[in-house]
Amino acid sequence: MSLKREECEVGSLVELAKEELLKIIEESGAVNDGHYKLVSGNHSNRFFDINRIANNPKLIGRLSTEFIFWTRKNIDINIDVVLSPVTGGRILAFDLVREFNGSMETRLAHAPVDFETKPGCVLPELTPPSRIYEGENVLIVTDLSSTGSGLRSLETIVNDKKANLLGIVAVATRSPEAQNTLMEIAQKNNVKSHWLIHFNWKHWPPGKGSCYLCDQNIPLVEPAGGLSNFSPIIFGLKTSAA
Numbered sequence: 001m002s003l004k005r006e007e008c009e010v011g012s013l014v015e016l017a018k019e020e021l022l023k024i025i026e027e028s029g030a031v032n033d034g035h036y037k038l039v040s041g042n043h044s045n046r047f048f049d050i051n052r053i054a055n056n057p058k059l060i061g062r063l064s065t066e067f068i069f070w071t072r073k074n075i076d077i078n079i080d081v082v083l084s085p086v087t088g089g090r091i092l093a094f095d096l097v098r099e100f101n102g103s104m105e106t107r108l109a110h111a112p113v114d115f116e117t118k119p120g121c122v123l124p125e126l127t128p129p130s131r132i133y134e135g136e137n138v139l140i141v142t143d144l145s146s147t148g149s150g151l152r153s154l155e156t157i158v159n160d161k162k163a164n165l166l167g168i169v170a171v172a173t174r175s176p177e178a179q180n181t182l183m184e185i186a187q188k189n190n191v192k193s194h195w196l197i198h199f200n201w202k203h204w205p206p207g208k209g210s211c212y213l214c215d216q217n218i219p220l221v222e223p224a225g226g227l228s229n230f231s232p233i234i235f236g237l238k239t240s241a242a
């Protein structure tokens, strides 16, 4: 499907033109129609597959450039660590760290994603060998926030390590709850945030009676986003448990 413009809101972009962003999202095929199980466990008729963009160096590079411009404009102290979940966001984080390392020493850190007990849930812990030390300056980078719970996990990591949160950047949010959580965390920590697009899409609890697609026995796609192409080992869960 093509992106329905009335169903999305574009953030305050610094370098990327609004039309270019929408074109990247549309032409990558990242917006899908169907019966999806979201990382939160809820069901929806729409899905944003960040991997369609993340797997294309040219496209993810454009989004990285936007975040780099925003960061240079809004953060004027050394960024010690870029923290992201081990989803498509890790590719974005890698791009940013590579760029930042031209002028400062920045490390990558990742949080694992649980695909076994809480499918898609970002865990409030670090994937070895990631390290964040007390007093370090951390920028949170994420791809998609469905409910905001992953952002809370990333904030918990920064707080637990007694590190300083510098800012939060996200490609997309897909619920008012996710948007509110992003704003709330930024406000609470007195930092700025930057998101590129917000999808005003609906989601609902799974099962007949609550999901009209379950009612119609439409085959369910899970976990959405092609995440099943990656094993939990790659995403750090097994590594961290070992």
Ligand SMILES: [Zn+2]
Residues within 6 Å of the ligand: 035, 043, 044, 206, 207, 211, 212, 213, 214, 215, 220
């Ligand atoms: Zn359903």
